[in-house]
Amino acid sequence: MFKKVLIANRGEIAIRVMRACRELNIKTVAVYSDVDKNALFAKYADEAYPIGPAPASQSYLNMDTIIDVAHKTGAEGIHPGYGFLSENEDFAARCEKEGVAFIGPTSRAIENMGNKITAKKAMVAAGIPVVPGSDGGISDFDAAVKTAERIGYPVIIKAAAGGGGIGMKIVRKTEELVQTIESTQRVAKSSFGDATVFIEKYLEEPRHIEFQILADSFGNVIHVGERECSIQRRHQKLIEESPSPVMTPKLRERMGSDAVKAAAAIDYTNAGTIEFLYSKGNYYFLEMNTRLQVEHPITEVVTGVDLAKEQLRIAAGEELSYRQEDIRQIGWAIECRLNAEDPLNNFTPSPGKLRRYRSSGGPGVRVDSGVHTGYTITPFYDSLISKLTVWGRDRNEAITRMKRALYEYIIVGVTTNIPFHKAVMNNEYFRRGELTTHFIEDHNIIAEVERVVEAEKEKGATLASALTMEDKKVAAITAAVGAYIQTAKDGERNEYKR
Structure with a gap:
C-alpha cells in the first residue's frame, strides 16, 4: 500500500x-x-x-x-x-x-473512452447495444442527411470529444440539420479543440442509468450496482438514487453483465462508470466515465463498498476486495447536490460568503462537504456546497428522510438550489418513480420551486431576523469581553507601576 x-x-x-x-x-x-x-x-x-x-x-x-x-x-x-x-x-x-x-485507469483507457466515437466503436465490437447513429464523425453533409433520415428524426448532434452536455443540440427536421451541425462544430472546436461531431438517434423519454464498475490488474471486473441519474439540468445531474426505480433483478443482471463486459473489452482498471440510456424496455451505451463519480456515495451507502479505498488498493497493485457475489444492494439511497445557484434564474451560479452554515444530521444522513461558516464560494470553480445523501429501508423512507434533511439544512449568504430539491421530493411523479432526463421541463418543476420559495419567505425572514439579533448579541458580548480584558490589563499595568 x-x-x-x-x-x-x-x-x-x-x-x-x-x-x-x-x-x-x-x-x-x-x-x-x-x-x-x-x-x-x-x-x-x-x-x-x-x-x-x-x-x-x-x-x-x-x-x-x-x-x-x-x-x-x-x-x-x-x-x-x-x-x-x-x-x-x-x-x-x-x-x-x-x-x-x-x-485511476491507464492513459490508454482514458483516451479510448474520452472520444465518444472511439468509445462507441469499441462497444459495438464488444457486442454492447449502442444508440443508432453515424458510424463516425460527420464530414459530408449529404451523408449526414441520409443518416438522419435512416435512423429517423429527432436526432441529436454531439461533440466527439465533448462532455457535460456542451454543444449537444436536438434536430427535428432536415431543414435544421446543416446549420445545427455547423453550430455544434464551432462549439466543439472552441470548447475541446476538436471540431468533430456525430449524429445519434434522440430518445424522447429516456432514463439515465449508470453502473459502477471496479477492475483490478489481475483481470477481475465487477459491477457495484446501478444509479438512477435522470434528474438533470443542462445535462448535469442534480439528484441521483440507488437502486433505480425501474430496475428488476433480470434487467440488472443484463445491464450489469454488459457493463462488466464493456470494461473488460478495453482492459480497464480501477473505478469507472458505464452510462446507459434506458427507454421503453431497451438500453443503450451512452459513454464511460473513467473516474470516481460525484454521486458515488449512494453506491457506498447501499452496498457498504468504500469505492475510494478500492481505488487506492487497485492502484497499489492489490486484488479487488470483493467478488460479484459479494455485492448486495440493501435499502435505498438518494443524493441531492446542494449548489450555490439560483434555480429561479436558470440555475445561475451564486458565489458569495456563507454567513451561516449548518448541515443536517441524524439517522441515515451523510454529508460530503468542504465548506463552513465564513467560507466563500468563489466564481472560479464549481458551485457545489455539499452532497447530501440519505439512506432508507425503501424508497419511500429515503424520500421522507431527504425531505427532513433538507428542512434541517441552513445556508445563509448565498442563493442555493435547496428549494429545487424540496420541490422535486414533493412532486407526485418523482414519488412514483416516473423519471426521465426531461423531468424538470416535463413537470414544470420551476413553478413548484417558486411556490416553495414563496412559502419559505416568512421562515427566511424570521431566520434572518434571528441571525441579525444573534450577530448583535455576539458583537455586544465580544465588545464587553474585550473591554473587560482591556480593563484588567490596565489594572495590571497600574499595579506593576506601583
Whole structure:
C-alpha cells in the first residue's frame, strides 16, 4: 500500500479521498490555489502546498507543478478526484512516465473512452447495444442527411470529444440539420479543440442509468450496482438514487453483465462508470466515465463498498476486495447536490460568503462537504456546497428522510438550489418513480420551486431576523469581553507601576 498520496483536487472530493487515506494509514498531500489557501481540505491534509493563482488553468490544471510537488514530497501516487485532470490522458501518461501512480485507469483507457466515437466503436465490437447513429464523425453533409433520415428524426448532434452536455443540440427536421451541425462544430472546436461531431438517434423519454464498475490488474471486473441519474439540468445531474426505480433483478443482471463486459473489452482498471440510456424496455451505451463519480456515495451507502479505498488498493497493485457475489444492494439511497445557484434564474451560479452554515444530521444522513461558516464560494470553480445523501429501508423512507434533511439544512449568504430539491421530493411523479432526463421541463418543476420559495419567505425572514439579533448579541458580548480584558490589563499595568 502507498505511504503517501497527493490529491490533485479541492473541496469535498479532496476531503473524501483524504478520509479514505487516513483510514488506510496513508499520509496525504494537498495542493491549493491562492483562493483556497485557508480551505478546509488544505487544513485537513498532512501537508499542503500552493500551486498557483485562482484560475484552474494556472493551478489545478497545471500538470508540471502538481507532479513537481509529488516528487518533492515523496508522494507515490496522485488521486485526481473528479473534474480537472481526472480524465486527462496526457496527465495520466505523465504520471506513468514520471513513476508516480495515477490512481485511476491507464492513459490508454482514458483516451479510448474520452472520444465518444472511439468509445462507441469499441462497444459495438464488444457486442454492447449502442444508440443508432453515424458510424463516425460527420464530414459530408449529404451523408449526414441520409443518416438522419435512416435512423429517423429527432436526432441529436454531439461533440466527439465533448462532455457535460456542451454543444449537444436536438434536430427535428432536415431543414435544421446543416446549420445545427455547423453550430455544434464551432462549439466543439472552441470548447475541446476538436471540431468533430456525430449524429445519434434522440430518445424522447429516456432514463439515465449508470453502473459502477471496479477492475483490478489481475483481470477481475465487477459491477457495484446501478444509479438512477435522470434528474438533470443542462445535462448535469442534480439528484441521483440507488437502486433505480425501474430496475428488476433480470434487467440488472443484463445491464450489469454488459457493463462488466464493456470494461473488460478495453482492459480497464480501477473505478469507472458505464452510462446507459434506458427507454421503453431497451438500453443503450451512452459513454464511460473513467473516474470516481460525484454521486458515488449512494453506491457506498447501499452496498457498504468504500469505492475510494478500492481505488487506492487497485492502484497499489492489490486484488479487488470483493467478488460479484459479494455485492448486495440493501435499502435505498438518494443524493441531492446542494449548489450555490439560483434555480429561479436558470440555475445561475451564486458565489458569495456563507454567513451561516449548518448541515443536517441524524439517522441515515451523510454529508460530503468542504465548506463552513465564513467560507466563500468563489466564481472560479464549481458551485457545489455539499452532497447530501440519505439512506432508507425503501424508497419511500429515503424520500421522507431527504425531505427532513433538507428542512434541517441552513445556508445563509448565498442563493442555493435547496428549494429545487424540496420541490422535486414533493412532486407526485418523482414519488412514483416516473423519471426521465426531461423531468424538470416535463413537470414544470420551476413553478413548484417558486411556490416553495414563496412559502419559505416568512421562515427566511424570521431566520434572518434571528441571525441579525444573534450577530448583535455576539458583537455586544465580544465588545464587553474585550473591554473587560482591556480593563484588567490596565489594572495590571497600574499595579506593576506601583
